[in-house]
Amino acid sequence: MVEHVLLCFEVHQPKRLARTRVFDKSVSFWSEEDRRILDRVSKRCYTQANKLLYETQELKAGLSISGVLLEQLMEQARWDVIEGFRKLFSTGRFEPIAETYYHSLASLVDTSELFEQVGMQRELIKRLFDTTPTCFTNTELIFSRSVAKKVRELGFKATFAEGCAALLGNKSPNEVYTVDGVKVFTRNNSLSDDIGFRFSDRSWSEYPLSAEKWARWIAKSQGSLLTVYIDYETFGEHHDASSGIFEFLARVGKELNANGVELLTPSEAACLESKDSLLAESFTSWADVEKDLSAWLGNSIQKHAFQEIYSLEEAVKNQADPEILRTWRVLTESDHLYYCSTKKAASGEVHLYFNPYKSPYIAYINLVNAVSIIARELGF
């Protein structure tokens, strides 16, 4: 039987680029769309889920909240949502998890950018919630030995990775592992996706999924720690309230307890002993069916845009113009590259669901045009 469950939520909304033409004078963001989506998600998800978590005594969880989301909540005066997070963290049952401020791919380049973005998010969390995360989530659970090394340098006790075959081989995801001296919680993707993806799928043989059934599946699993990591927007946004997703969340803690499974916070989980070490030689992530970097760097337009963005890093930082630096950093959001995917089938549908332009090519053109405009501002 599984002894402990670690429940974590990713909370992020990007700043989206406006249709940006190469001859535009400056980079502009699609603030109406950002506002529309933030309002909708705040109403359907954040306010409701925050309240429910706060009131449900049996629940514990970690929340990785991107800086760029917190920034938008402040800009749009959604203090109700920020207050909701603050109340959650004040209970001690919920903890913030560190991540990059811009939900970026900075871990993939060997510059100081990752350290700066993690520092920025940590500072904002400290200012808003007066607490400091002890564990770190890299963007979309991107992980490898090289990431583990950086996590160690950043001083975190533990981090997360996708519990996929490329990382684990035949090993169980339901254990604590170490990579290069850092504890790693590996996400149980099947039990996570039951909630994240399949919950409202009427063609699924297990539909409808009750908290009782899911808790029984958890209890039947073997291991010391079962990690479930999903988007916070699962509640009310990806699955409408009418699907029963909030009722599920309200009951699940009780059901786990009834089965003798204990929920932990991330820092409690970080005190568990590691069972084994992992090599983690190649990059893994929780994205798409491939569980690698191909969601962001799968085709040549994505690779090109990625190179273009980071090729400006040094010049942007030497210029020391805070406005240019801020704009450039928004371009490092992984979302921009995610929209440029040309994958087909099921993965392609998910990319398109999030893509505000409904075309990978327009997403790419906006992104590289924005890079060109910044380059021009820098005098290139």
Next chain:
Amino acid sequence: MATKVAMIGWEYPPFTVGGLGIHCAMLTRELVKGGVEVDFYKPRINGSPTDTHVNFHELILQSSVDPVTYDLKNFWGAVEEYNQKLVKAFDPSGVSLIHCHDWIGALAAIALSKIHSIPLVVTVHSTEFDRSAFFNPQEWIANIERSMVHAAKRVIVVSGWTKTLVCEKYARCDGVHVVHNGFNPLGVHKTDYERKGRIIFLGRLTSQKGPRYLVEAARVALKVIEFEVVFAGSGDSEAEIRRISQDLGIQQSVKLLGRVSDKEMKKWIVESDAYVLPAVSEPFGMTVLEAMSAGLPTIISKTTGVGEALTQVLKFDFWDTLELADLMLAIELREPLRKTLGIEGKEETKKFSWEKCAQNTLEVYKRALSDG
């Protein structure tokens, strides 16, 4: 389906002007394979088809066609004579369905359907509103099209865009079926995506196809990078395009080739960076699929019918010349974009085929026959 269809057309390969003749040849080939017998009515203009899979009924026109060469002398006269002769020459024996393509033979088709009580199916390849780019549509042709779509049991249109027009302009909104065309791949393929500095326009130079918007967009884009715009095709907008290019001071970058042979067209496709079709209203746009199948990145207006089934293209509002300018610049400036669009676009054209087109047409036949 053991059915005999009397098809009423106008042009047929090898003597064709637009996509209609090719559609008739490819569609009938597939229908015959599926067990349908086809009587094909057409006037003799220029020369006779060599195909043998259908029973041709070629009508000899007298006053409007040269008696020796069969060259067309008078289009309007020929249309009138064709309709009159069709009604007399029609052989109804065993025919279960009349299928008329576009308006030219429509008056005869409507009459024949009534006289012989044979259900009528019509295909709208384009409307008068498309051809006139919504500017001064000829009322009498629009009237024939309106009568035609109302006389038909079922109407086939080549895109959802045309379906909207048939509903809005001709008030026929039910029993209208979208059947996308197939296309014939050109058999050439782009092998590299190095910048050629050339954007190409393929097709007739008429206001319907919106060539002037391409010139206006080029003026904006040329301020950023040098490239040439090549128009391969002829039509009544040629002089206008030349004049606008001069007025905008970009005549050095605009090339008008006139009508080009298939062989030349293939050469231009391989030697270009993108194909642009800024059509004001294009019912389908077979050249889009031809260009894409050769691996050429393609930029089309949102009012190009085939675009509704395509995602691996760049789309814009035909009047938005700033948008078109930026899309052309993206093509000219970014090799990874040319390559990805070219390769993905080519892949996407594989879902179009004449076989599928014929299957969907047969479905419409079945419905027309069971309508009673």
